[in-house]
Amino acid sequence: MSDSPKTLLLVDGSSYLYRAYHALPDLRNGEGLPTGAIYGMINMLRKLRNDYPAEYSACVFDAKGKTFRDDMYPAYKEHRPSMPEDLARQIEPIHEAVRALGWPIVVVEGVEADDVIGTLAREAGVQGVRTVVSTGDKDLAQLVNDDVTLVNTMSGEVLDPAGVNNKFGVPPERIVDYLSLIGDAVDNVPGVPKVGPKTAVKWLAEHGTLDAIMANAAGIKGVVGENLRNTLDWLPKARELVTVKTDCDLRAAVADFHALKDVGEDKEKLAAFFSRYGFKTWLRDLTGESLPDPRAQARARASAAPAQGGLFDAPAATPSASHADAAPAQEDSAPSEIRYEMVITDAAFDAWMQRIESAPLTAIDTETTSLDPMQAQLVGISLSVEPGEACYIPVGHRGPDVAGMDNHGQLSRDAVLARMRAWLEDESRPKLGQNIKYDMHVFANHGVTLRGIAQDTMLESYVLASHRNHGMDSLAERLLSLKTITYEEVCGKGASQIGFDQIDLARATEYAAEDADVTLRLHRRMFPQVQAAPGLHRVYEEIEIPVSVVLQKIERNGVLIDAQRLAAQSAELGQRMLALEQAAYDAAGQPFNLGSPKQIGEILFNQMKLPVVKKTASGAPSTDEEVLQKLAEDYPLPKVLLDYRGLAKLKSTYTDKLPRMVNPDTGRVHTSYGQATAVTGRLASTDPNLQNIPVRTEEGRRIREAFIAPPGSVIVSADYSQIELRIMAHISGDENLLRAFANGEDIHRATAAEIFGVEREAVSSEQRRYAKVINFGLIYGMSAFGLAGNLGIEREAAKHYIDRYFMRYPGVAQYMESTRQTAREQGYVETVFGRRLWLPDINGGSGPRRQAAERAAINAPMQGTAADLIKLSMIAVQGWLERDRLQTRQIMQVHDELVLEVPQGELELVKVRLPELMCSVAQLRVPLVAEVGTGANWEEAH
Template sequence: MSDNLLLLVDGSSYLYRAFHALPDLRGPGGVPTGAIHGMIGMLRKLREQFPAHRAACVFDAKGDTFRNEWYADYKAHRPPMPEALAAQIEPIHEVVRLLGWPILEVPGIEADDVIGTLCRAGREAGYKVVVSTGDKDLAQLVNDDVTLVNTMSNETLDAAGVLAKFGVPPERIVDYLTLVGDAVDNIPGVDKVGPKTAAKWIQEHGSLDGVIAAAERIKGVAGENLRRALDWLPLGRRLVTVVTDCDLSGHVPGWPGLDGLQLQDVDAHGLLDFYTRYGFRTWKRELEQSLGVSAAPAPAAPAGQTGDLFGGEPAAAQPLGELRYETVLSFEALDAWIERLEQAPLVALDTETDSLDGMRAQLVGISFAVRPGEAAYVPLRHSYADAPAQLPLQEVLARLKPWLEDASRPKVGQHVKYDMHVFANHGITVRGYVHDTMLESYVLEAHRPHSLESLADRHLNRRGLSYEDLCGKGANQIPFAQVDVARASRYSCEDSEMCLHVHQALWPRIEADPGLRRVYEEIEIPVSAVLQRIERNGVLIDAALLARQSHELAQRILALEAQAHELAGQPFNLGSPKQIGEILFGKLQLPVVKKTASGAPSTDEEVLEKLAQDYPLPAKILEHRGLSKLKSTYTDKLPQMINPATGRVHTNYAQAVAVTGRLASNDPNLQNIPIRTAEGRRIREAFIAPPGHVIVSADYSQIELRIMAHISGDANLMRAFQEGMDVHRATAAEIFGIAPEQVTSEQRRYAKVINFGLIYGMSAFGLASNLGIEQKAARDYIDRYFQRYPDVKRYMDETRALAKDKGYVQTVFGRRLWLPEINSPNGPRRGAAERAAINAPMQGTAADLIKLSMIAVQRALDAAGKRSLMIMQVHDELVFEVPEDELEWVRSEVPRIMAGVAELKVPLVAEVGAGPNWEQAH
């Protein structure tokens, strides 16, 4: 620790900043904990960074201060503290003391002035002072001995930092603040004078007094406003000046000395109780480990409440007794376990492999569990020196195969689709998977992590060996086959029996809710098996065509680069945002649209698109970016991803990623191939059918608008679909008050943007930007839309209110779409959650419908004995590889099946196209 360091925390500043910066975190029983979390994190970080003997955390006391006597309207317009923050004040004070910090709260004196006084006292006593704050007002205290730090932005301000940030040195911050004013504290500055003008004036005239003296010579509206404010400025300066000579007697022991501000040791046991009460499980676990105490179950939430709804934790399961794990190294032991598997009501199954790629992974070992705490591991291919003799792989699989392929033997796994691939690689089709803990978690709380490690921690308060514990990290990581069999056995047995244990915690919660049970049993579990088949089917790629496209793209990219260099007047790296910024905003002086977090002009796609409307170089850069991405992501990469064993590309469909229920495609991502450009569509030409086959594409027509009509029940919108009208033309007719046949193509385009925009929560500003019209006109269009479709407006209002009350919205089928930020104190985050609340039921219902279609179509193909293969799912589209003699069946049956998977208030319509490749099938 440093004997001459005084560490001061502006607690009141951090209270508000943490509250507004962090999500609406909740602990057991729904207690708000966001600000508490932020304060704990900040205080822990400060103690690590600045080991000091003396410190204080300073808060504003209730009631007026001397500034209210100087100026009656001081802070008059400040809104009352939000209830969710007020509820955290007392526990924040409690935990600050438990963390060892002295607290100062001086009636009649603001926290800033207490800090200013302590800074001065510290300097006079020979201390270096560090003030942790996010308040710009305290920049006036900075000098050779006083530094400001902001742990939220990792910003440190010494004298040079203040000058760089504000444009004036610390000794001129008071002058700067006087001119700018402070809206939060209701201190008027000079009207229309912002930070840049204030800094410029002070730089030109030396000080506020210099600015006042030059007031008559300062031109323009700003000069007029300055002259009108001259009588106010002396009081303004007094209000923004931090007082540094307050009497802190009775509040700082031994004042004016600082010996009473001793930073104390952490009250570990008190802190452990605090972390338990407020649900801070990670910090609690750290503390338990340091104290050498065993983890205790977390308290359950009060009746009628679940920790999930509030972002806290559900009650933890009771700890297990003695673990009974067995390593199977003999056929006698294997046969005994097979007998137990056949008798068990449910068995957890897990594989250990040599690859994360399910299509290529080979078994290294298998584990299974018949009850929590009781499991066995069968090592098969551990190959390190002195590894024990292991049972032969093929013989083990031959003995297990009858049980594995018996659909009447119920099985559970974690991420079952992967394990099905692994067994399929060895010629085994596993049947009887009735549960998947990853999908149970996804259905219950899609917004949370779904790894077995996180599920065991969250629901059981259990932690086992990690993969890194066994295999190491990075370049030093070893293959699983080289892991010691005893440790591998412990790890794999944990995986299977913890999977069973997690299932016992999650399944009753799904079983108790009819909507969640339907989504789990009728959608997620069956579609997982369909996805595994789609992934194994793969898609045929024309590598030669892609090579030609790659060559053509390379030529165009080079040409664009040359054109961009000519427009810039010099060569530069079109892949470097820094160099692009220097050219666009430095050399060419193009207008800055927005800035990055670091303050540099942004060159992101949105900025370039805006600039491209008026300037040629940004347009060339955008085109170069688009073609470069196509080349690197698809035309170059897809041929490299062809599986040599099958000659096809096999994507992976991630089922438990998007909170809306939509699937995510990766390695390669087949859902992001751009279709709005000719080059993007050409890539789809490389997805081909083998000889004697065609590619068939079937997709839902205007599915989300149809779902909006169903959910809202709006009579006008439903009528448009029920009568088979062009819904965009119908909407245009409603908005513009004309007959449908009178609607122009431009009016239809406007209506289409409005139809889809409102589904995604588009504001008048967004609509105006999209259509290139005035914001007032956009607002008029939206108002007219809601007048003609009043139940759409009612749906949106009711859905927002429902989301705020429950913390989630639902699809037509009962899927819960969680919105953790819906009650966030942070305005932009809350607004985004409100927009998501409107759109999520439509996106989620569309996701449910396409999954139901996949299940129904695959069942129909199997029942009819067809050879047609489902090879891709992209958004609202299913793609098939169809023998020519089955084309007519697929053309007639697939759209009929897709339209019939659910009965909505408006008809579902699926459209079908066929061709030799994916692009021509559209």
């Protein structure tokens, strides 16, 4: 019998509500009632109970009405927006579901949930019971001790006393003092002005407690010291407001501690609840019964296929009442039985060919010898046309399988591809994949052009929720409650991992056929959600699917590299690094390892006594780039170190590495474009990363000289001009901005004239530079503090410029405020084309994370719209090149720029037609402008 202590599992229900609501799309049941928060709450509670088994549990919610803190401080929480109506409608059902799940609900009038949790945790300690609190609220870190642990299910963070200290820089017993100093913007509790986490941690490290800091306030220098002295009368009240009470009277809600004993789920109540709110899969898992669809007969008349469920829940919810019938009804994605077939005979292969040739949509997946799409050779093909039914056609396995069958007896790869070629290359045969761009490369490696790309589950997930994980295993677990077989389970890990071509056929069939089957089931779950939102549907079908086909062609085209030029640059960089190394030794007075942060810290801070700008998590002085840049303003050695690091990165990442990345078969470098990586819709580039070549330095720009055109051709670069500012003008509708762009004015000169109150002709180069920083800074949410640092001016002057800017461009100020509000209300913002950019931290994150989310809310529509525009341009340009059968090829896409390789004979045509196409893909309220350059290499084309 175990004598380990029992556990009380407490859930911050009020925190869970908002996190569930904002984390999921707008799910609805068949009657149009919102169900997203309900689903999220149930899912989180079930997972939490599974991860943290406990003898006692409770879900704690805030009560309606005032608390003692409102009486103490009337402005308490006054800035918090009211609860969204759709969330308010889900509160009662959530309470019902929580009770049916077996969780006691604790709500105490006049007492906040935090204080209830604090009191229950203290009582648990008295009873000898340890406590686990599930929350995302930093305030509760003050409760942590050896018997109380916080867990954040969203981030996976677990905070014990050491974890609190690592995260905040102070132990749990100092969290109240820490919060009193920095304030709590979420609850509208002011701290000491200009005192953030770093200063608070520093003061507490020096003085120990808030009382000691207050007692020594007279000796603290600078503006923050003055602010502290001005806040001394307030700080005791701030401390009282942020202190979680642990002695509340809970008798009205909890008779005694044992009333919180875990009782398990009430299956009868849960079944009735799942049926009423349309959670099909959960109902079937619970009872084995299927949920009747009241609209089934009407839908059957409109479509031959049965009904399909919602995105993040058991299949039944649709994303919006207004679009509930817009999505074609689909079959439930959970099959009653699984049938996976190993295809190793001609008869079985012919039978599957007949199936896919008559199927309205076929899921296809490939197994290969490599993750490198340009090198991967085909090992097998899996297919699925119905949920639960799939096959695997092995064509490249080696060695005997476990049954003793000779794997060399599998069907011939050449014969299979010859028989499948007509279907694979038929544009009219719709195909579905998970990241099907990779499979297009695999078939291309064998001379087959995969056409008919109709659907891609990775892109469906990306369009629906760009901030989530889009891997198939993750999607299957999240959407289908299915634990898939992983590659590591089949092939092993690390040094002992073997290639898929060495796996026995039976195990390979189980793994590969599941991939095709799950892909089809995921599509049936997600695609109706995409269809139901017109903006998302447009982004998916008119941008993401067609651009994936274009990207595969660009990746395959690759770009020619001048390896000799890079080798010469490497040698030159190496010589300059040696000179900088010696300069560093001279400045330090001794040799040291320039790549060692520890040795650099020893030289800078222990021997040279330079000021410590900030510290690492372990408490050592930081030597990161930000610190060195600050120190370089006054000291020579940090500047030498920065220069050395910059050259070392260029050498290792580009001049040394690029020649080794040349494909031996093509003589070119082939980057991979990640289409479902950046939440804004922008592409990511890897192996090599073409997005991060530093072009602000001469050395960085010279690297682009090595990206060359072959003899008889030139490089053409076309770049959208000031695209995000133009999108800002379009979205905000500001009359002055619109007028400036419509008249073709220099926007930075126009802004300078407005801010400085001078005629455009009288604007100086310095004033224009200021205006440029302001124009671009504000669309990234730059504050007066940030602007002052950027321009090297006083903060008051920066604030004056910002105020003048908003006075002259009131539409921009209004856009920013309305966008923040919209983001807080719905949890996302949208691009001009309807792409949704989710902001999980906009309401529930910590102060810095929430502020970052607000900045992202302002900028994301512009970044996202710019991403949509460049993708539309790539599609339009590729369509033109193919229709007119030109030899010109798109070879790179970097930021807002398209790079093409153009034969001399087509150059004049491309120089005219390319910018026309880029500027006509969309009609904004301001004209789009694309600037074109040409040259023998990429750098010359600029």
